[in-house]
Amino acid sequence: STTLVSEMLEEVADRFSFQLQQRKIEIVIRVEKGVTGLLLDRDKIDQVLDNLVSNAIKYTGDEGAIRLEARKIEKDMLEISVQDNGIGIPKKDLTRIFDRFYRVDKARSRNMGGTGLGLSIAREIVKAHGGTISLESELGQGTRVVFTLPIQQEEEDEL
Ligand code: ATP
Numbered sequence: 001s002t003t004l005v006s007e008m009l010e011e012v013a014d015r016f017s018f019q020l021q022q023r024k025i026e027i028v029i030r031v032e033k034g035v036t037g038l039l040l041d042r043d044k045i046d047q048v049l050d051n052l053v054s055n056a057i058k059y060t061g062d063e064g065a066i067r068l069e070a071r072k073i074e075k076d077m078l079e080i081s082v083q084d085n086g087i088g089i090p091k092k093d094l095t096r097i098f099d100r101f102y103r104v105d106k107a108r109s110r111n112m113g114g115t116g117l118g119l120s121i122a123r124e125i126v127k128a129h130g131g132t133i134s135l136e137s138e139l140g141q142g143t144r145v146v147f148t149l150p151i152q153q154e155e156e157d158e159l
């Protein structure tokens with residue numbers, strides 16, 4: 001059945017509300033007008049969102065900010081982005097960041113927990129749904145991950 005995109009994003013934020021509060025990280029959600037109900041594999045897309053938001057929290061300092069955005073782009077695609085103003089990723093690591101088990105400089109990720117699988121799983125899920133995922137990052141400035149999903153409207157959908 002259809003998923004309300006705004007509801008889906010609010011619920012991700014809710015799942016992390018304890019960590020967000022503890023770290024005093026602010027989360028802002030923006031859903032473009034006109035993005036309403038979509039047919040999505042909700043469990044899988046939640047897995048992608050949880051991975052991206054957990055990364056954003058892990059690699060952002062206290063009192064940082066995370067922005068979750070959804071909008072329509074050309075050819076009936078939905079674009080969802082997760083942006084943080086955290087530690088960023090060095091240029092030399094960007095090409096390998098979606099590889100399985102790849103983690104930037106063990107020293108900084110050692111005490112963070114995790115296996116380095118999150119982004120590779122996210123990419124597999126997004127690809128399996130006919131979308132793409134990419135990441136841009138500036139060391140010391142922050143990171144933005146963007147993924148797309150084809151929009152399939154349910155027929156006779158009243159939304
Ligand atoms: P897991 O997701 O399995 O718990 P992980 O978070 O280390 O472990 P990925 O999500 O695949 O693994 O991320 C790979 C690496 O990319 C991370 O170890 C981290 O170094 C870097 N990274 C990912 N997201 C961010 C981000 N938002 N800001 C800075 N670095 C990031």
Ligand code: MG
Binds near residue numbers: 114
């Ligand atoms: Mg991760």
